[in-house]
Amino acid sequence: MSADVIIILTAILVSTASALLGSFLVLRRMALMSDAISHAVLPGIVLAFWVSGGERATAVALLGAAAAGLLTVTLVEWLSRTNRIKNDAAIGLVFPALFSLGVLAVSLYFRNVHLDLDAVLYGEIAYAPFNTLEAFGLNLGPESLWIMGTLALLNLLFVLLFYKELKLSTFDAGLAAALGFAPGALHYALMSLVSLTAVGAFQSVGAILIVAFLIIPPATAYLLTQRLPVMIGLAVLVGAVSSVAGYVLAILLDASIAGMMATVAGLLFALAWLFSPVDGVIPARSRRARQQREFAARLLLAHLAHHDRPVPVREVLEEFGWSPAFLAQAQQWAQREGLIAGDPHGLRLTARGAVLAGERP
Amino acid sequence: MIRPTTSDQFSPISLRPAPLEVRDLTVAYREKPVLWDVDLVIPEGQLCAIVGPNGAGKSTLLKAVLGMVPRASGTVQFFGQPLQAVRRHIGYVPQRSSVDWDFPTNALDVVLMGLYGRLGWFRRPGRAEREEAMRALEQVGLAAFAQRQIAQLSGGQQQRVFLARALAQNSDLYFMDEPFAGVDAVTEEAILQVMHELKGRGKTVVVVHHDLETVRDYFDHLTLLNVQVIASGPLEQTFTAENLKATYGERMSLGR
Numbered sequence: 001m002s003a004d005v006i007i008i009l010t011a012i013l014v015s016t017a018s019a020l021l022g023s024f025l026v027l028r029r030m031a032l033m034s035d036a037i038s039h040a041v042l043p044g045i046v047l048a049f050w051v052s053g054g055e056r057a058t059a060v061a062l063l064g065a066a067a068a069g070l071l072t073v074t075l076v077e078w079l080s081r082t083n084r085i086k087n088d089a090a091i092g093l094v095f096p097a098l099f100s101l102g103v104l105a106v107s108l109y110f111r112n113v114h115l116d117l118d119a120v121l122y123g124e125i126a127y128a129p130f131n132t133l134e135a136f137g138l139n140l141g142p143e144s145l146w147i148m149g150t151l152a153l154l155n156l157l158f159v160l161l162f163y164k165e166l167k168l169s170t171f172d173a174g175l176a177a178a179l180g181f182a183p184g185a186l187h188y189a190l191m192s193l194v195s196l197t198a199v200g201a202f203q204s205v206g207a208i209l210i211v212a213f214l215i216i217p218p219a220t221a222y223l224l225t226q227r228l229p230v231m232i233g234l235a236v237l238v239g240a241v242s243s244v245a246g247y248v249l250a251i252l253l254d255a256s257i258a259g260m261m262a263t264v265a266g267l268l269f270a271l272a273w274l275f276s277p278v279d280g281v282i283p284a285r286s287r288r289a290r291q292q293r294e295f296a297a298r299l300l301l302a303h304l305a306h307h308d309r310p311v312p313v314r315e316v317l318e319e320f321g322w323s324p325a326f327l328a329q330a331q332q333w334a335q336r337e338g339l340i341a342g343d344p345h346g347l348r349l350t351a352r353g354a355v356l357a358g359e360r361p
Numbered sequence: 362m363i364r365p366t367t368s369d370q371f372s373p374i375s376l377r378p379a380p381l382e383v384r385d386l387t388v389a390y391r392e393k394p395v396l397w398d399v400d401l402v403i404p405e406g407q408l409c410a411i412v413g414p415n416g417a418g419k420s421t422l423l424k425a426v427l428g429m430v431p432r433a434s435g436t437v438q439f440f441g442q443p444l445q446a447v448r449r450h451i452g453y454v455p456q457r458s459s460v461d462w463d464f465p466t467n468a469l470d471v472v473l474m475g476l477y478g479r480l481g482w483f484r485r486p487g488r489a490e491r492e493e494a495m496r497a498l499e500q501v502g503l504a505a506f507a508q509r510q511i512a513q514l515s516g517g518q519q520q521r522v523f524l525a526r527a528l529a530q531n532s533d534l535y536f537m538d539e540p541f542a543g544v545d546a547v548t549e550e551a552i553l554q555v556m557h558e559l560k561g562r563g564k565t566v567v568v569v570h571h572d573l574e575t576v577r578d579y580f581d582h583l584t585l586l587n588v589q590v591i592a593s594g595p596l597e598q599t600f601t602a603e604n605l606k607a608t609y610g611e612r613m614s615l616g617r
Contacts (some may be wrong), residue, residue: 163485226467
């Protein structure tokens with residue numbers, strides 16, 4: 001496998017694993033939680049390094065970090081359940097505390113260890129091809145592909161198996177509890193997988209890109225559809241497109257790969273926000289403009305219906321207080337629809353227009 | 362259907378324990394109790410209203426009974442059993458504002474959720490379930506809106522979707538939290554129809570209600586609540602000027 005393919009594949013696996021879980025995070029209004037978890041796993045990683053004697057110990061690091069992720073979730077839940085502070089403040093309190101513990105531990109005790117903070121935050125996906133997994137004396141290929149492949153598969157299985165239960169507990173946790181679907185347990189399972197995914201992707205893409213991949217593709221997909229299965233599928237697609245396009249652009253511009261992938265994802269979100277047929281800003285605006293024009297034309301028809309002679313344009317403008325440009329737009333539309341006709345003496349209804357003027361809009 | 366526990370079969374008084382029996386229930390969010398020493402027996406197969414002024418603890422009573430808020434003291438039994446044993450046989454129609462209506466799904470799908478309990482873990486709803494959900498939607502007059510994204514339904518239609526979901530759930534005991542609040546006449550009529558349909562099937566319906574004008578027309582059984590139970594029993598015995606005054610207190614005499 002060439003290095004390019006390995007990097008792109010790693011990124012696609014990270015984005016797929018993230019989009020599957022991120023869709024539910026976004027719908028549960030817990031997007032901020034992914035930010036918290038991806039930072040708060042640091043002390044877990046540090047602890048795992050200490051336990052394993054400072055070697056690169058992926059499995060131990062994964063578990064330690066996942067435990068730290070769960071600790072974050074538990075602390076946040078516990079703090080907000082006391083009703084003294086709101087959920088967002090609880091998140092804001094817990095994760096900097098845990099993250100700074102991790103930073104302190106690194107700076108005090110692990111100066112000589114191969115664990116630098118830049119790599120933690122930004123990762124280095126470009127190194128993905130060089131870290132290979134070796135077992136039984138065999139070179140099994142890039143470690144990142146194994147880790148992320150496993151996590152993507154795990155998350156896919158989780159979402160497929162518990163789709164119905166996840167959907168119900170996300171939409172109506174009260175009913176989920178009443179029907180015996182243990183929304184609390186599902187919540188912790190989801191958060192455990194988010195923690196595992198964040199940690200697994202840590203080395204290759206860093207904390208920032210994980211948050212970007214967990215939130216931006218699902219948020220983009222949310223704007224594009226009103227059906228949950230489609231939303232999840234689109235989120236995976238947006239993540240994959242960001243991975244491929246981000247890599248290509250990063251090579252062309254000689255820029256940070258992870259940074260470019262997040263940027264492309266952000267651009268895709270902006271496009272969806274502007275142009276989504278469901279509720280994009282620009283389609284909504286043009287729909288409003290079209291409606292204004294059509295309603296104005298209907299008013300015009302009703303007005304003309306009260307006169308049995310052509311009404312001069314000047315009179316219409318005075319009657320409605322429209323600008324000549326706006327009247328021209330409405331008039332143009334009505335003429336194209338064959339509802340009114342121009343006349344040397346002003347505007348008059350066509351036979352079709354007269355019929356329409358009598359109907360309710 | 363829920364069978365009575367064996368011990369109840371020896372009970373000389375009734376063959377089947379009441380759908381809901383609350384003893385000495387007290388709930389406090391802070392220092393002051395929201396509910397104080399509530400005793401309540403809801404009879405089977407009737408439409409029961411829980412009425413009282415704002416802040417009387419009506420919604421809290423529903424939530425405490427269903428284990429959604431912690432109880433300071435007291436016991437709650439459903440058909441003579443604890444909540445855990447009968448959860449799936451209890452339908453809860455929450456206030457409309459309790460869910461996010463921007464969730465990417467349609468009306469039919471929300472109604473289908475009422476059938477999840479019967480399906481259990483892992484099994485997905487199939488054609489039979491979809492047909493059943495459609496029938497429930499038809500009953501509340503929303504068959505034409507089955508595929509409609511739920512955010513695009515009116516408030517009254519959303520309330521009716523919740524009702525259809527409760528119908529589909531086919532519980533023995535229903536709790537509805539202010540279903541008549543802020544709905545139009547069509548929806549009010551639909552809710553009443555559903556309530557009578559449920560009663561016809563022998564179900565018990567407990568409704569938190571705030572409109573004194575309609576209590577007499579809608580319900581068989583009335584519980585007047587203001588932190589404590591003021592009166593509870595058949596409507597003709599409890600819906601008296603004296604009880605209302607005891608429930609609403611000075612506010613009634615001040616207002617009129």
